Amino acid sequence: MHLSLFHKTIENYITFNNFSAPASGFFSEEDYPQSALVSSDESVFLDGPVSSRTNFNADEDTKIAGFELGGRTYFDNLPGWLSGFGVDSNVTFIDNDAPNAFALDINGDSLNVPVIGLSEWSYSATLLYDKDNISARLAYNWRDRYLTTTNDSGTTRVYTDPTSGEDIQIGLPVYASAIGRFDASISYRFSDTFNVKLNVQNLTDEEQRTEMEILDGVFVDRAVFIADRRISLHVGFDF
Secondary structure (H helix, E strand, O other): OEEEEEEEEEOOOEEEEEEEEEHHHHOOHHHOOOEEOOOOOOEEOOOOEEEEEEEEEOOOOEEEEEEEEEEEEEOOOOOHHHHHEEEEEEEEEEEEOOOOOOOEOOOOOEOOOOOOOOOOEEEEEEEEEEEOOEEEEEEEEEEOOEEEEOOOOOOEEEEEOOOOOOEEEEEOOEEEOOEEEEEEEEEEEOOOOEEEEEEEEOOOOOEEEEEEEEEOOEEEEEEEEEOOOEEEEEEEEOO
16 A cells, blocks of 8 residues: 655746736837827827737646555455456545636636546546466556546636626636546467457446536536547557
8 A cells, every 4th residue: 555645846937817918018119110190190009008918937836736545456365367357456646726727707707627637536446356477457547537628619708797898808717527437458378479358448338427617616518529449459569
């Protein structure tokens, strides 16, 4: 059995958010673009803001902390062919927060989002079998929802509130929903130089769904991706 604790601080984490800076910051003074005034023949430089949304380095540090607990054992005390069975399992918890991220719910209120690609909880359990020339695995892997993007197509826009008449900016974060899947493999070594292995991925043909967070802690379905069941046969030779 093993227990691992981790804590990491990331400086200058690259995040996506609104960006605004004076136009004078993008040009040298002799290259200022000029605008002609309506009431005059003169032209002047208008030092207005240049606004956009882009990737930039976050002002605050990003902190990632958590633990992993796991272990592996074989049931060697069982009689005969049963002694080849064993189990391997682990569970991981990750606490993190992505500062300065562009994430606004349908009311325009800020949302706290995690670092892209990190699930809060994940675990796996594998049934093992290793005896003589046979080796087999049946594994179940599960992970919690995790952030995929804060800038997906159609999730960032401005609409006018029909009641107040105010313009509301939204930026709905998109997550991959929690998913669990089975994978299996079995191999046989015919000799020291020749072996055959059969792999089956996604045994139960699970689908990957994505979700949008429309309010704090409230998620709705966005898309479904068909992963399919995948079967492969490997033939190995050692020279």
